[in-house]
Amino acid sequence: MPRLSTWTLSVLPLLVLSVAYLAQSYISPLGPAPHLGFGLRWYGITFSSLVGHAQALVMSPFHALSKAQLALSGVAVDAAADVDPRPKFKRRIVAVGDIHGDLLNAHRVLQMARVVDEDGLWTGEVDVFVQTGDIIDRGDDTIALYEWLEELREQAHGMGGIMISLLGNHEWMNAIGKPAEYVFPSEVETFGSISKRQRAVTTGWLANIWASNYTTAARLPLHALLGPPNTDYPPPEDSQYQRANAGPLSHAAFSFVHGGLAPSYPNLQPFPSAINNISASLFHRLRSRDPQPPPHPPHAYPGLPAGTTREEARLYGSDGPLWYRGWAEEGDEARLCAQADQVLQKTGTRRMVMGHTPNLHSIVAKCGGKVLIIDTGISHAYGGVLSALSVEYTLEPVDGGGWREQEVVKALYADQDDELLAHATRDLAENELF
Structure with a gap:
């Protein structure tokens, strides 16, 4: 067996440390682990020139990104570096409420909000698109809508965008067995028969899409340092996002559900996984019924299946996230806003967004934009205004430090002037972020 030279034995650990240090800088938005940096500094006493060569060799394609992440992590970066050592972060979010079987109006809304172009293709001008449920029923375009939205999901992924899809009470009613008054005969014809439609929404292709790509609740951090969409609040103790979620950006996130997060609802933490785990359990129970209930009508509405747990029934109850309408009710504004603050505190969010309760004239903002109700009856079945919620978030360095x-939150309309719903600015000291 050939002997390794002294030079090889000396340099090999350095290369391993360099790769580990830089790879973690790239992977983790909080930067590299301190012990890796210490190892490199120790070797740097003797091999400082080789460190630079190893870094350039291993990570040159990711050089700018690594420096940006190091800067945001509080690691010193040379002021003469080829990127701004304190980069500006921007995120644009668009959310749309109930669509209810209307492909034409859905296309108009998404094009108006610059989510898609005139051909219905993802534009790349939005970072995250959220749809808050109730795509199905009250119109004929169920199949076309879901096929289009799944194509958009793939296009978004290919361009670095994110699409978040929620289940509404109408998706759940269909999965359970469906009251008939919301299903038009003309929509049934697009499936071929009521039996084929029933199979699609209980065990078939549409149920598969719901199980794979839809949740009942979502938490969307505004800044990537807080984690990807649906990072829990509070995060588990071993989470790499624990530190960021304990700092001044901890609640820099929005919640999304279809109906609303009731102050009385017991499963708000950790958010959103507590809700989504219950949701997944109930959905699995529905899909596992054997035999599946026959179509309604002419048969009776089956209701929740045998064995449904108390938590699952509460999820589908009047104060659950699918049906709750309390935030849309008129009443004592001060009391409502105090309750909103309690829910926001528990869920690690600044604003809560929901659909479900239509206002045919405008998006409804309460409590300084902390409560946002975005169902405006987009479908021709309602005849409401065509609208979308727009959120533009920035975190940028200030001259002189800090x-x-x-956050700029707007209601966008196809046929009337846009409306500013909230505009919040916060200044943070240089050392506050980390």
Whole structure:
């Protein structure tokens, strides 16, 4: 067996440390582990020139990204580097409420909000698109809508975008067995028969899409340092996002559900996994019924299946996230806003977004934009205004040190002037972020 030279034995650990250090800089938005940096600094006493060569060799394609992440992590970066050592972060979010079987109006809304172009293709001008459920029923375009939205999901992924899809009470009613008054005969014809439609929404292709790509609740961090969509709040103790979620950006996130997060609902933490785990359990129970209930009508509405747990029934209950309408009710605004603050605190969010309760004239904002109800009856079945919620978030360095965080929340309309719903600015000291 050939002997390794002293030079090889000396340099090999350095290369391993360099790869580990830089790879973690790239992978983790919180930067590399301190012990890796210490190892490199120790070797750097003797091999400082080789460190630079190893870094350039291993990570040159990711050089700018690594420096940006190091800067945001509080690691010193040379001021003469080829990127701004304190980069500006921007995120644009668009959310749309109930669509209810209307492909034409859905296309108009998404094009108006610059989510898609005139051909219905993803534009790349939005970072995250959220749809809050109730795509099905009240119109004929169920199949076309779901096929289009799944194509958009793939296009978004290919361009670095994110699409978040929620189940509404109508998706759940269909999965359970369906009251008939919301299903038009003309929509049934697009499936071929009521039996084929029933199979699609209980065990077939549409149920598969719901199980794979839809949740009942979503938490969307505004900044990537807080984690990807649906990062729990509070995060588990071993989470790489624990530190960021304990800092001044901890609640820099939005919640999305179809109906609303009731103050009385007991499963708000950790958010959103507590809700989504119950949701997945109930959905699995529905799909596992054997035999599946016959179509309604002419048969009786089956209701929740045998064995449904108390938590699962509560999820589908009047104060669950699918049906709750309390935030849309008129009443004591101060009391409502105090309750909203309690829910936001529990869910690690600044604003809550929901559909379900239509206002045919405008998106409804309450409590300074902390409560946003975005169902405006987009479908021709309602005849409401065509609308979308727009959120533009920035975190940028300020001359002289520090950071400025800004949220601009607007209601976008196809046939009337856009409306500013909230504009919040926060200044943070240089050392506050980390």
